[in-house]
Amino acid sequence: MRRIISVLLENEPGALSRVVGLFSQRNYNIETLTVAPTEDETLSRLTVTTSGSDRVIEQITKQLNKLIEVVKLVDLTEGAHIERELMLVKLKATGSQRAEIKRTVDIFRGQIVDVTSSVYTVQLAGNSEKLDGFIQAIGTSGVLEVVRSGVSGIARGEKVLSL
Amino acid sequence: MELLSGADMLIRSLQDEGIEYIYGYPGGAALHIYDALFRQDKVKHILVRHEQAAVHMADGYARATGLPGTVLVTSGPGATNTITGIATAFMDSIPLVVLCGQVASTLIGEDAFQETDMIGVSRPVVKHNLSVRHPEEIPGIIRKAYYIAATGRPGPVVVDIPKDMTTPNERYEYVFPKKVKLRSYNPAIRGHAGQIKKAVDMLMAAKRPIIYAGGGVILGKATDQLTELVRMLGYPITNTLMGIGCYPASDKQHLGWLGMHGTYESNMAMHHSDLILCVGARFDDRVTNATEKFCPGARIVHIDIDPASISKTIDADVPIVGPVDAVLKEMITLVRESKETPDADAIAAWWKQIEEWRAFHGMRYETSPDVIKPQEVVEALCRLTNGEAFVTSDVGQHQMFAAQYYKFDKPNRWINSGGLGTMGFGLPAAMGVKLTHPDDDVLCITGEGSIQMNIQELSTCKQYNLPVKIINLNNQALGMVKQWQDMNYESRHAESYMGSLPDFIKLAEAYGHVGVRIDRKEDLEPKLKEVLAMKDDLVFVDIYVDRFEHVYPMQVARGSMKDMWLSKTERV
Numbered sequence: 058m059r060r061i062i063s064v065l066l067e068n069e070p071g072a073l074s075r076v077v078g079l080f081s082q083r084n085y086n087i088e089t090l091t092v093a094p095t096e097d098e099t100l101s102r103l104t105v106t107t108s109g110s111d112r113v114i115e116q117i118t119k120q121l122n123k124l125i126e127v128v129k130l131v132d133l134t135e136g137a138h139i140e141r142e143l144m145l146v147k148l149k150a151t152g153s154q155r156a157e158i159k160r161t162v163d164i165f166r167g168q169i170v171d172v173t174s175s176v177y178t179v180q181l182a183g184n185s186e187k188l189d190g191f192i193q194a195i196g197t198s199g200v201l202e203v204v205r206s207g208v209s210g211i212a213r214g215e216k217v218l219s220l
Numbered sequence: 221m222e223l224l225s226g227a228d229m230l231i232r233s234l235q236d237e238g239i240e241y242i243y244g245y246p247g248g249a250a251l252h253i254y255d256a257l258f259r260q261d262k263v264k265h266i267l268v269r270h271e272q273a274a275v276h277m278a279d280g281y282a283r284a285t286g287l288p289g290t291v292l293v294t295s296g297p298g299a300t301n302t303i304t305g306i307a308t309a310f311m312d313s314i315p316l317v318v319l320c321g322q323v324a325s326t327l328i329g330e331d332a333f334q335e336t337d338m339i340g341v342s343r344p345v346v347k348h349n350l351s352v353r354h355p356e357e358i359p360g361i362i363r364k365a366y367y368i369a370a371t372g373r374p375g376p377v378v379v380d381i382p383k384d385m386t387t388p389n390e391r392y393e394y395v396f397p398k399k400v401k402l403r404s405y406n407p408a409i410r411g412h413a414g415q416i417k418k419a420v421d422m423l424m425a426a427k428r429p430i431i432y433a434g435g436g437v438i439l440g441k442a443t444d445q446l447t448e449l450v451r452m453l454g455y456p457i458t459n460t461l462m463g464i465g466c467y468p469a470s471d472k473q474h475l476g477w478l479g480m481h482g483t484y485e486s487n488m489a490m491h492h493s494d495l496i497l498c499v500g501a502r503f504d505d506r507v508t509n510a511t512e513k514f515c516p517g518a519r520i521v522h523i524d525i526d527p528a529s530i531s532k533t534i535d536a537d538v539p540i541v542g543p544v545d546a547v548l549k550e551m552i553t554l555v556r557e558s559k560e561t562p563d564a565d566a567i568a569a570w571w572k573q574i575e576e577w578r579a580f581h582g583m584r585y586e587t588s589p590d591v592i593k594p595q596e597v598v599e600a601l602c603r604l605t606n607g608e609a610f611v612t613s614d615v616g617q618h619q620m621f622a623a624q625y626y627k628f629d630k631p632n633r634w635i636n637s638g639g640l641g642t643m644g645f646g647l648p649a650a651m652g653v654k655l656t657h658p659d660d661d662v663l664c665i666t667g668e669g670s671i672q673m674n675i676q677e678l679s680t681c682k683q684y685n686l687p688v689k690i691i692n693l694n695n696q697a698l699g700m701v702k703q704w705q706d707m708n709y710e711s712r713h714a715e716s717y718m719g720s721l722p723d724f725i726k727l728a729e730a731y732g733h734v735g736v737r738i739d740r741k742e743d744l745e746p747k748l749k750e751v752l753a754m755k756d757d758l759v760f761v762d763i764y765v766d767r768f769e770h771v772y773p774m775q776v777a778r779g780s781m782k783d784m785w786l787s788k789t790e791r792v
């Protein structure tokens with residue numbers, strides 16, 4: 058099953074490589090990985106999406122917790138949560154395509170953030186399925202370039218992941 | 221206020237940490253540190269002949285004393301040479317601090333002379349690693365390194381020290397922190413009371429219980445608590461190769477060790493048990509055999525300081541995360557206060573069954589009138605040293621024979637590379653033990669293959685007068701490899717033959733030691749006695765043993781715990 062694991066990590070050089078190394082060393086897979094400092098600059102927040110059997114996921118969280126620089130972690134998929142991913146897409150946009158793309162972007166609540174005579178650059182945020190859905194709707198033949206941020210997530214309600 | 225250079229801070233920190241010995245080898249990036257070492261006499265340095273040996277030596281010291289060992293090497297090749305040693309310690313959870321020189325921070329990333337990314341190279345085989353970014357950090361980093369290495373589930377910690385962090389004329393205030401606190405690292409200090417209660421209830425209700433103890437009992441200094449609990453309960457106990465000595469081998473309740481080359485009675489009792497109390501062990505593949513066939517009727521209580529060891533390969537019914545000594549202590553109290561008592565009839569029937577297995581003598585071997593059997597050598601050594609020696613070993617058949625036929629009643633005396641299986645471990649480990657146990661017998665039971673992996677350390681033994689006894693069970697082959705080839709490859713002995721062996725007697729003599737050859741059966745015991753009486757000499761005892769012997773019992777590959785070969789022809 059797909060899981061979103063959110064990690065508070067000491068914001069120190071080498072900490073990220075330990076997390077990434079752990080995944081390859083123990084043969085766990087990483088689907089997406091995002092990391093950035095938090096409001097407390099001594100901490101980074103890392104979100105990793107992975108999949109595996111319950112036993113594997115349990116091992117992943119335990120092994121992550123064992124890393125000295127991991128301060129806290131939570132498997133967001135265990136409860137209600139919000140997940141978002143940001144995507145920037147360059148699309149071929151000429152002639153009648155331009156209106157069509159604009160409509161699709163509106164439906165997906167995206168924005169066209171850059172325009173040339175033949176290209177639209179679209180920004181879209183949402184969960185990963187929504188982003189996949191957009192690409193499907195546009196059709197891959199019109200897509201020139203895609204960049205996705207990977208998933209960030211946060212628990213719903215009052216639950217917070219902090220020190 | 222005391223101003224010190226980074227190099228002096230490092231050595232002062234080691235002093236303040238109470239470190240007596242460090243093992244190492246100098247080189248460019250570590251020279252400021254070596255100079256600081258030279259200018260004091262509290263921390264004593266042992267110069268090995270290969271950095272791998274420095275780590276094994278520190279490791280042997282750590283296993284025998286329960287204290288963290290310390291290594292100092294230079295950057296690049298010095299650092300990379302330590303990797304096998306570090307991995308060996310990592311797999312067996314041995315506390316070490318490995319201090320590595322590094323090129324100056326201004327040169328890092330430029331492929332400077334003897335630059336290696338030691339933080340990256342060591343990452344998968346350390347508990348943690350740290351780099352120094354400012355000289356003032358050194359005391360704090362050293363304190364932290366030992367704290368992490370020695371607490372929780374112990375393990376090796378690497379400290380990378382760029383040369384410009386130790387520059388002699390740049391001085392900073394020296395403050396050795398009294399305490400270490402890490403917000404992200406807090407090993408459990410006790411087990412969950414409810415889980416412990418549940419475990420005790422299950423123990424009381426069990427009909428075919430067995431205690432399965434591992435190296436964690438020795439690392440967690442919990443042998444007294446374990447022994448007390450097991451005696452109170454009157455239940456059978458087995459332990460892993462790493463747990464040898466955690467419970468007296470000569471005691472009736474002890475079934476020997478378990479797993480691939482464990483005793484028949486241990487493996488049978490495990491397989492047929494209805495409750496396994498696992499204490500500080502990790503259901504390693506060399507123990508469980510095929511996990512899907514593992515102990516079908518058993519419920520499992522698993523105590524370990526490392527939560528990740530629990531339910532990793534075998535699911536635990538009752539997981540208990542905590543230090544084994546504290547958890548066992550609580551269990552003892554609960555058992556003592558419990559209104560329940562074990563089901564005497566069931567336990568008696570269980571023991572009757574176990575005694576039948578035991579009477580089957582799974583660990584028999586055939587003697588011969590003229591050929592020396594390796595098992596006989598180990599039995600003789602055990603007799604002649606009253607089972608009190610420190611025994612280090614290498615990897616192969618000799619290791620298994622040593623573990624099977626030397627009976628250890630005390631912890632910290634059986635010292636081997638169980639997890640990584642590192643040939644070349646035995647001699648340097650024995651040196652680390654001998655250095656701090658000069659009055660004890662220290663035997664390195666090895667093979668002619670393994671001993672040659674760190675033979676150069678005979679020179680270090682001369683320099684520091686380390687009269688260990690090297691017992692070379694010379695079968696003129698990479699015996700364990702050959703055994704597998706006999707069993708699985710129709711005796712096609714691909715590269716398992718060690719032709720052109722050196723004359724070990726002359727070799728020992730060339731290094732300034734004594735060499736003794738034993739090739740006649742009637743000489744075995746008298747000569748061993750003579751050797752053991754030579755307290756001040758390192759003696760290399762080259763013993764010609766049966767070249768065709770196999771280690772049994774041996775679990776059948778991909779079988780359950782109870783599927784074993786008991787001899788070349790007998791399978792159960």
Ligand SMILES: Cc1ncc(C[n+]2csc(CCOP(=O)(O)OP(=O)(O)O)c2C)c(N)n1
Nearest residue numbers: 616617618643667668669670697698699700
């Ligand atoms: C460094 C290393 N290389 C290879 C092996 C694989 N290996 C395991 S046992 C063994 C043979 C050891 O031969 P020897 O030391 O003579 O012991 P014997 O089995 O003959 O008693 C080998 C090659 C290992 N364990 N360690």
Ligand SMILES: [Mg+2]
Nearest residue numbers: 667668697699
């Ligand atoms: Mg051999």
